[in-house]
């Protein structure tokens with residue numbers, strides 16, 4: 246293409262910036278995908294029309310969530326559901342309850358979800374939702390009243406064949422239970438397939454809590470296997486101490502690795518002896534039941550150290566698993582990881598590495614497993630939960646785990662092949678974006694301009 250002409254993809258990106266100038270996270274997510282798609286659009290220029298439509302959500306729902314706290318004072322939060330793309334199936338994606346939630350974060354997460362869901366090989370579209378409600382420090386009663394109010398509006402927009410939310414930051418089994426109870430009460434129907442991440446006694450799937458973290462470890466194993474290496478004997482740094490981090494550590498331990506860090510939003514702990522199964526059980530109780538802080542780990546395990554307001558990326562490791570939140574690895578963190586000889590990074594969280602950090606990984610040949618691929622095990626197992634709900638059966642733990650493992654290996658294969666197809670061998674970021682995009686693009690073209 247002559248250099249004087251603006252590339253169609255650059256034009257699309259300029260429109261995004263103009264339309265929503267303050268949505269920085271959404272800019273970051275679209276920039277990354279659009280950059281990956283350029284070589285494909287050069288090969289097939291017609292695809293740019295699809296990209297133009299794909300970057301605009303099909304529907305955005307924003308609503309007031311009023312609730313009453315334990316002191317009998319009325320509170321108000323803002324609720325969101327972004328129904329981004331339903332070309333290959335009903336919208337599917339989690340709900341996030343965190344004070345940082347805004348429309349930009351919701352749109353970036355829903356946009357990423359389109360490609361992740363497509364890449365998982367399952368027939369689900371992309372969506373995401375949540376609220377700026379902060380569950381930290383709230384009583385069970387307050388969380389329940391908030392969830393009931395949130396669902397009173399959301400229930401108008403979701404259903405087993407239209408949009409199926411699940412958990413994310415701040416939304417675990419307790420919240421899904423309250424949300425499901427309110428949905429059932431409002432709709433007067435037991436529609437199990439409307440939410441995933443449910444408790445086992447009312448339609449949940451075995452292995453769903455484990456799925457994102459286990460899937461991420463399986464993916465890292467596959468990245469290393471392709472280089473005739475493995476996780477066995479490797480030292481790992483992990484961030485976060487929530488759902489994804491916990492099960493990533495559990496599976497990595499089972500695969501013979503040693504995780505030495507975990508964190509929360511206040512700081513990180515380092516335990517050079519490794520966070521083994523017994524110590525992990527302590528973290529699970531601390532975080533999931535007592536809702537405590539990771540710093541309490543060092544009171545219990547004397548050899549460990551706590552670093553307040555610090556991230557674990559300067560700790561030497563063979564492999565890093567960011568499992569907390571977006572943009573938690575910046576350029577300086579990436580340089581630390583490279584100079585300490587880190588072989589690879591698998592993203593358990595969504596968009597945890599900044600674009601500059603990713604560039605540093607790619608330049609230095611650090612194996613890089615992007616979130617869309619590496620953390621797709623959660624949504625894939627959610628889709629398995631939907632299948633079990635619609636067939637009214639429950640698969641065994643071994644059965645779900647085997648399916649999850651196969652899905653993660655297939656995702657690795659598809660992303661690798663797609664990277665090669667556009668001349669970017671070994672670049673799993675480009676591969677994941679291209680593979681995820683192609684299926685959605687084909688469906689959108691077949692369905693006309695809708």
Ligand code: NDP
Pocket residue numbers: 412413414415416457485486487488489490508509510511568569570571593594595620621623624
């Ligand atoms: P949880 O709420 O269970 O845990 C989140 C963890 O990250 C906590 O340790 C939390 O610390 C920490 N954290 C949150 N915000 C920040 C921040 N701003 N800075 C530092 N640490 C922070 O969430 P999940 O484990 O479910 O989710 C973690 C990531 O994985 C998110 O990016 C999510 O989108 C992604 N993900 C989750 C999936 C799932 O199935 N749950 C599926 C795919 C992706 P604290 O306790 O202090 O808040």
